[in-house]
Amino acid sequence: MLQSSIKDLHHSTPHDAIIEAIEATNNRVKGEIINARYGPDKKPTSTFFVNIEPSINNPAVKSIKYIFNQKVKIEDPRKSKTIVQCQRCQQYGHSKNNCMRPYRCVKCGEGHKSSECKKKDRTTPAKCALCSCDHPANYKGCEIYKEILARRHKTTMPRAKQPAQSNQTPPSNPTVGNESTGNGNNTHSRSYADATSGKTPNQVNNPIVNWKICCSNKVRKWIS
Numbered sequence: 001m002l003q004s005s006i007k008d009l010h011h012s013t014p015h016d017a018i019i020e021a022i023e024a025t026n027n028r029v030k031g032e033i034i035n036a037r038y039g040p041d042k043k044p045t046s047t048f049f050v051n052i053e054p055s056i057n058n059p060a061v062k063s064i065k066y067i068f069n070q071k072v073k074i075e076d077p078r079k080s081k082t083i084v085q086c087q088r089c090q091q092y093g094h095s096k097n098n099c100m101r102p103y104r105c106v107k108c109g110e111g112h113k114s115s116e117c118k119k120k121d122r123t124t125p126a127k128c129a130l131c132s133c134d135h136p137a138n139y140k141g142c143e144i145y146k147e148i149l150a151r152r153h154k155t156t157m158p159r160a161k162q163p164a165q166s167n168q169t170p171p172s173n174p175t176v177g178n179e180s181t182g183n184g185n186n187t188h189s190r191s192y193a194d195a196t197s198g199k200t201p202n203q204v205n206n207p208i209v210n211w212k213i214c215c216s217n218k219v220r221k222w223i224s
Contacts, residue, residue, distance in 0.1 A: 002052045004061055005077045009070055011035050011044035017068040018048060025060040028053045049077065083148060087114065090129040090137040092148050104129040106137045 006018065015033045022029055029050055036047040052058060062074050083092045089101035090109075106114040109129035119126070125134040130144040139145070 002054060002058045002061075003077055004050050004052060004074050005036075006048040006050060006067065007073045007075070008046055009048055009067055009072050010046060013048075013068045013070070018050065021064050021067045022050065022052065022061060025064065026057040027055055027061055083145070083152065085138060092145065104137070109137065 009018075018033055019029050030053045031051045034049045036045045036049060037043060038045060052061060064074055065071060084095055085092050086094050086096050086099045086101075087106070088096040088099040088103055090104045090106055091099075091101070102111055103113050104110070105112055105117045105119075106129070107117045107126050108119050109127040109132065110117075126136045127133075128135050128139065128142055128144075129137040131142055133142070135142065
């Protein structure tokens with residue numbers, strides 16, 4: 001079931017007008033249309049909550065621009081960041097409608113309904129039904145609540161992607177002029193003849209360089 005919120009619509013707007021606008025998009029309203037209210041006096045607002053039956057046409061609801069000659073905005077309702085607390089057992093994570101646990105008073109923590117609590121004055125300290133400290137069970141500074149909230153925040157945080165590790169070992173860079181043998185302890189050393197011939201270490205045992213030197217020596221002999 002898709003829930004949508006209709007904003008900027010006067011609270012006196014007939015519900016039939018809302019249903020007509022939604023059904024024009026080939027969608028059907030399911031259940032009661034609720035007008036959002038606020039404050040102790042439950043004053044009506046310009047926001048309505050509507051439940052719509054699941055359909056492939058659900059995205060078309062957001063294309064509605066006018067209802068009852070009023071420009072409106074339809075969007076998904078905001079998700080609450082708070083955790084649901086049961087008003088029956090005072091535990092978090094469920095509501096009283098689905099709870100079969102014994103009653104716990106939100107004020108004194110005893111096993112009775114909160115509405116039947118005999119604690120009427122504020123001089124007697126409250127007792128939390130969760131942590132037994134001197135505050136009501138719905139106090140947001142309760143250590144139990146903060147622990148649950150931190151655990152929930154930790155599970156909803158996106159995990160950082162770990163860089164892929166390569167199993168291939170990068171080839172080592174050979175040192176110029178230093179040829180290693182199989183055991184890596186012996187290095188090529190230049191002979192006295194190589195040193196006096198003017199050859200650089202890179203020219204030693206290099207077939208191309210040696211061939212050029214040989215040709216050059218033969219040319220010198222021919223010229224002389």
